[in-house]
């Protein structure tokens with residue numbers, strides 16, 4: 265029987281897991297990676313970035329961390345080394361085509377109308393059901409030559425935290441063109457080598473826009489270089505629950521949220537009557553757990569003092585998978601004045617810096633760093649030639665919900681106490697509108713999920 269060819273886009277953790285999994289099923293994977301090495305986001309992190317998830321929960325299920333890594337939260341370099349040794353251990357590197365960017369993905373199979381009417385994955389419920397082929401157009405990043413591969417199945421492992429930066433839009437002449445200083449995105453900062461990044465911010469009045477992981481790490485680095493003489497301002501729109509550790513009142517957060525029981529506490533799309541009833545009956549418990557965690561965080565961090573108590577609950581924060589770990593001594597820097605926290609729901613650029621809605625004086629600055637995340641969905645949509653697939657990804661009227669709301673149900677990578685592994689559960693027909701039409705899965709980012 266012909267060995268099915270699988271194209272895997274990306275050789276980060278997800279791509280490597282997908283590669284190992286498809287090999288174990290006797291398939292023939294080809295991993296396309298635009299960079300020159302494996303590891304994805306871990307190839308370029310800010311110097312002080314550490315793993316946010318405790319090490320035991322960010323571990324390959326069949327490849328434990330080496331004893332030499334004793335820290336609970338290893339740094340970016342250690343994570344990269346760990347991922348590299350995983351790839352070597354399972355001999356995955358030979359399946360990766362480095363320096364090869366996937367430009368576009370087309371599908372040569374049944375017409376769109378036929379696919380729209382399918383109620384089963386791949387038309388008949390099987391992974392290779394309809395007999396169509398995917399055409400993967402790739403470009404060699406050095407020679408710029410293009411080539412097309414024909415495969416039976418595509419697994420997208422392109423990651424969420426890279427590629428297309430999410431930069432806020434401004435009215436004409438009020439965006440960065442009005443500003444006489446420099447503007448970069450956090451990914452540009454992360455791409456610099458450590459010494460170059462320090463020199464780049466040295467002596468500058470830096471404004472970091474954002475309040476998630478990258479923003480906090482970059483602010484810490486700027487404050488270490490420039491001290492109180494040139495404080496770094498963190499401009500944010502909304503306060504977030506950022507945890508000092510994962511032990512509110514000494515209780516591991518994992519026990520409170522990341523287990524099968526805690527899944528019953530929340531309403532889920534498409535849930536049946538019984539699950540819905542259960543989630544409703546358990547809502548007081550849901551509320552109490554959230555308050556318990558919030559009070560634990562407030563006890564450890566001076567949130568009230570600096571006006572940083574979020575208006576939303578911790579439950580909402582963790583449900584959006586946006587819980588960051590606060591860099592050590594962050595509030596010490598705020599106390600000493602080398603980091604200034606400034607709320608700015610609306611702002612625009614002016615000649616000398618940033619003009620904040622409701623404030624008379626502009627915030628003078630030399631460098632603005634947008635740590636405002638990425639447009640993950642745009643990166644995916646841009647890959648597809650056909651409008652049908654683009655619509656599926658962006659959430660057309662015909663699709664149930666956009667891809668990103670659905671990826672929990674996909675063939676996923678799990679990070680849990682049991683570690684990272686590719687799920688052997690096949691998506692079913694009702695799982696994912698795009699999946700059922702076109703035999704394509706997106707291995708999702710490794711957001712902790714209980715197993």
Ligand SMILES: Cc1cc2nc3c(=O)[nH]c(=O)nc-3n(C[C@H](O)[C@H](O)[C@H](O)COP(=O)(O)OP(=O)(O)OC[C@H]3O[C@@H](n4cnc5c(N)ncnc54)[C@H](O)[C@@H]3O)c2cc1C
Pocket residue numbers: 273274275276277278279296297298299302303304305306309310313314315316317322364365366367421422423424425426427477679707708709710711712
């Ligand atoms: C600073 C930082 C800290 C983090 N810390 C944690 C943490 O503590 N815990 C946690 O669970 N998660 C964390 N994450 C999330 C992290 O993204 C995931 O844990 C995981 O590493 C994602 O792996 P991935 O393979 O899905 O994506 P990536 O690592 O983003 O890999 C995607 C790969 O696809 C390649 N690619 C993309 N498009 C193309 C294309 N068109 N053609 C060819 N190749 C392409 C990219 O070059 C890249 O190598 C962190 C992320 C960042 C940025």
